[in-house]
Amino acid sequence: MEIVSYTPVTRSWRNTFLRLLFGVIFAAAGVLLVFLRPDPAGILIALLCVLMCVAVIWAAIANSYTGACPTCGAVQKAVGGMHRCGNCLAYGEIVERQYRQMQPDCVLNAPLFAALIPEPCYMPKLCTGCGMTSTRSERLRIIRTEFAFDLEVPFCDLHRGTAELGSEIAEGRKHPNIPVLRVASYRFYREFLKLNGRGVE
Numbered sequence: 001m002e003i004v005s006y007t008p009v010t011r012s013w014r015n016t017f018l019r020l021l022f023g024v025i026f027a028a029a030g031v032l033l034v035f036l037r038p039d040p041a042g043i044l045i046a047l048l049c050v051l052m053c054v055a056v057i058w059a060a061i062a063n064s065y066t067g068a069c070p071t072c073g074a075v076q077k078a079v080g081g082m083h084r085c086g087n088c089l090a091y092g093e094i095v096e097r098q099y100r101q102m103q104p105d106c107v108l109n110a111p112l113f114a115a116l117i118p119e120p121c122y123m124p125k126l127c128t129g130c131g132m133t134s135t136r137s138e139r140l141r142i143i144r145t146e147f148a149f150d151l152e153v154p155f156c157d158l159h160r161g162t163a164e165l166g167s168e169i170a171e172g173r174k175h176p177n178i179p180v181l182r183v184a185s186y187r188f189y190r191e192f193l194k195l196n197g198r199g200v201e
């Protein structure tokens, strides 16, 4: 394993508190619904409230840190788990109160490294699953209201299903739903950004 740099993170008590407060509100709404509307629809909404309660309490505990990106130094708020820097687009991981750079050869079990698909789009000749030289490509398709297109995505002989097309909500845009390519290999992700002029580092 290569040595990667890291920065310390601190808990944002404001985010933690706000999220816990939302958790309590969802829990109270769930309990109230069970009493006020004990029919199937009411119980279903109450269950959804409980799920939301668990999700925000989890976010309060695990995703309420503030720290500087170990790659570019930009301060990132509400980080936890795996995080993509909003400034340099490098991914990092929050582990034991440290914001660590991803290992350059890191490969995830699922395609979770998400890169905006530019127009035109250039593909590195690397497998999206392992980051080694690609030997073939597959045509992936995405259909949304705002856009629909096919994209040839590279793989090696061993990997398939290690890339997918999806969309993300981008703030401050006229059409906030933007297409992204999600891959499992961090090496591929970085090369993809570099080739398309949005390099990490």
Ligand SMILES: [Zn+2]
Residues within 6 Å of the ligand: 069, 070, 071, 072, 073, 074, 085, 086, 087, 088, 089, 090
């Ligand atoms: Zn950064």
Ligand SMILES: [Zn+2]
Residues within 6 Å of the ligand: 127, 128, 129, 130, 131, 132, 155, 156, 157, 158, 159
């Ligand atoms: Zn591969």
